[in-house]
Amino acid sequence: MTYCVGLKLGRGMAFMSDTRTNAGVDSIATFRKMFSWTKPGERVIVLLAAGNLATTQAVVSLLDERAKAPQDRSPSLLETPSMYQTARVVGNLLKEVITGSAPAGQSQDAFGASFILGGQIKGTEPRLFMIYPEGNFVEAGDDTPFFQIGEVKYGKPILIRAYDPEMSFAEAAKLLMVSFDSTVKANLSVGLPLDLLFYERDSFEIGFQQRITADNAYYRTISSGWSDALRAAFKSLPDFPMS
């Protein structure tokens, strides 16, 4: 499994991804699931990956190759005229890789993967997409300003309740850590370290990027503090009237 979140904020975007991959509980490994491409002053593109690791690595490698070889027939990630076209490039590549992996006539489910794609290209607004294994995609809007992929359930209630489009990056990082902590505690297939990235709107460069390891002091504060805060919140509510 995997857990990745992309949040669209008034001041930009915040991304977080875990790094655990597994093929059974006795075969786990650490792989980066957050990728970015930058043309300073012109565009920033961030990609978070969930699903079959061979599929997502193939897509990222092909995107990398194309970014380096602009003569390639498909427009490179650094050449697309808009984020919408960028999402199309990634979606088409994803579909191609999945279709090419599955033996003819057989189910493609085992090769499936999905992406969260966010970024901004000069002259356009920041945009955030979720890309499906079929290659199509949806875009975040004001009603649904964030996307999750992978093990999405445990960490969703706090995202729904505490997300605020006007929050600072420091608050957004706190929200992401609480959401990830609940997920890491509940599902062994989601694990530290975590990758954190902020993109400030109209900056056209990556504002902040950090790998959060298990001994990160702030993560440990949040992890133990959230348990205590939840218990205190629970205690603050009135007990059930038994009569």
Next chain:
Amino acid sequence: MTYCVGLKLGRGMAFMSDTRTNAGVDSIATFRKMFSWTKPGERVIVLLAAGNLATTQAVVSLLDERAKAPQDRSPSLLETPSMYQTARVVGNLLKEVITGSAPAGQSQDAFGASFILGGQIKGTEPRLFMIYPEGNFVEAGDDTPFFQIGEVKYGKPILIRAYDPEMSFAEAAKLLMVSFDSTVKANLSVGLPLDLLFYERDSFEIGFQQRITADNAYYRTISSGWSDALRAAFKSLPDFPMS
């Protein structure tokens, strides 16, 4: 989907179940998923059901018939010598119904169901079981003092963090309501009204039973109060240090 929880407490057991069944989002209905059998002063047996409604209703109907006709070859729920044997009766019946429903040679998955079974028989301790579609079962112990069936993920983090074996029934009801509220808010296939039941150890009668409807004042207090309490808990944690 469904959501049911059985909690084992120092003072007895608490049970909660939702009542929504669905076959697609355009075909929803309300059915009771909590059942109980009592021989006052001698035994109390509580059953919570998740899965294929035809399967769970068949099992409960057969258990009912056998409870009324003690000459039946299988020991009735009111005759079993122990909770372990009660779990075997329910498990075997469940397996029989599932096997009998699936066309020969075809997958039985669509007919699957599972149960939480709790209760006490005079001369023995209260015991809590989870029964699988295969008819086998596991028992709750001190390390895992509660079982969930159905849509278990959204409501699990608060159960893990706020459960305390010494909690009162009034606190247990609060915990169950918070867990159910998080689930109801996240999954349309889990819905009110909720059924709540307490069994006090060594009482050999059902201590308290209530149906919680959407206009229940306490439920509404918890539902809105928990959102506020969660946001306050979140605000109480320090923000991420950006430097």
